[in-house]
Amino acid sequence: MNTTNVLFPGYTVGSGLATYEKLGEFCAAYGKKAVVIGGEKALAAIKPVLTEAVKGTDIEIVAFEWYGGVSSYENGDKLLALDTVKNADMIFACGGGKAIDCCKYVAMQSKKPFFTFPTIAATCASTTAIAVMYYPSGVQKDVFVGPRPAIHNFINLDIIAKAPKTYLWAGMGDTLAKYTEVPFCARGLELAHKDNLPVVMSSMTGDPLLKYGTKAMEDAKTGNASFELEQAVLAIILTSGLVSSLIDINLNSSMGHAIFYGMTVLPQIEERHLHGEVVSYGVLCMLMMDKQTEKLDQIYKFMKSIGLPTKLADMEVSIDEIEPVIDSAVTKYDIEVGPYEITKDMMRQAILDLEEYNKTH
Ligand SMILES: [Zn+2]
Known part of the structure; x- marks a missing residue:
């Protein structure tokens, strides 16, 4: 033991x-x-x-x-x-x-x-x-x-x-990763209490954001410490922290973060885009690859409502820049543990499918 x-x-x-x-x-x-x-x-x-x-x-x-x-x-x-x-x-x-x-x-x-x-x-x-x-x-x-x-x-x-809104905005983006990456990594694994508890708790990172996050962003713009803002802030500051404190590091992140780290090879990402912002885009790619259509629809809609990036152009990235991004992303430890191996082809296809999805949603 x-x-x-x-x-x-x-x-x-x-x-x-x-x-x-x-x-x-x-x-x-x-x-x-x-x-x-x-x-x-x-x-x-x-x-x-x-x-x-x-x-x-x-x-x-x-x-x-x-x-x-x-x-x-x-x-x-x-x-x-x-x-x-x-x-x-x-x-x-x-x-x-x-x-x-x-x-x-x-x-x-x-x-x-x-x-x-x-x-x-x-x-x-x-x-x-x-x-x-x-x-x-x-x-x-x-x-x-x-x-x-x-x-x-x-x-x-x-x-x-009263703080600048971009912090809350990017904080929500990173919290969406905890909501989706943790259960993805843990799928199919037989986990002991310490790792199973945070997998269950991870629903309390994204559920409150999907429900209250849009209103919370509006309230933050007017400096209103509302009920909705409280729910969103607790999801980011508290629940995410409890999940991180409990869970095995290998189950704490996946393709959303791998795509973020891959994206950092592009200077415009390093210079003008935030961690949580780009991670949330990576989360959409992961949901697309994993065919989680219901969750993709929900999270996409929420991200649109607060202006998180849902396609490459939102981060000043063009299709012909993605090869080095994928080359780097596929080497990251974040994707070592998961229900199946994630290949370069799967990442590329997810990015392209998400571009198409944006045209019809
Ligand atoms: Zn992160």
Whole structure:
């Protein structure tokens, strides 16, 4: 028997100051002094509300520190050298995925507990223990899995509703991958509890998006922290993170991601298109190849409604550019595990079939 260890953060979702009404209670067991580390915009958004939130609690915020702009070991080491970080009992990591991931390194090295305060809904970084690390130049270096995720994740919908909409938009695109790739990879496999649970949970990544995602995008445009926005944000930030935390890495992604990585050989993709955006296009290709017509119709319709790309031209890509994309995509580890082998011919045919599908839908 292998031993299985799984740790999850608790979470609060709310709006305004009420999001933090239990902050003092939840942090009490970990000390009194907190250092807030985050991105510039995130700190600006959260500083007034967090300063107010700790009033009347035993928690003292010792400093607000900028993380450095890149999730790098170098920036993490600079933070570790600060007295404000050394003297803190706990870390409040706030911002998007990069700022929070950099804080995971600081927390791991300093052996301090951390709490997350996502200010955008682009990824599930505030829920998972995984951190993507970059060279100071911004080129991706490696990924590590920390000893544990955040103790608690405080999701303030007002702040997320006021953030630029492209984050939510791309976050929805990447979450559609969890919805479709995880069950695809797991099809036909006899799974133990730890891997079977996230396969079942993955329905709660995409179902809320298909139901509420279009309205959630509209509400985000007006800064309205609505019920629909909450459902979409939780699918992206929380459910995706829980699925990722549980599932075997080989079952966590498939052809949607392989096509994204393949697409990055094209400069226009690298320069002007987002991960979640291109991944969602890859998801449509996978559904086309796998002949999941009902799901393809549903997801296509939803993606159209919020302007995610459904055809090559939406990403400034032409048909005669796809060969190197497929050459690269077919080598990615994402497609190693699945119900059948995915070949270059199958990928190409799916891309072409999707172009045709666009003409009639
Ligand atoms: Zn992704």
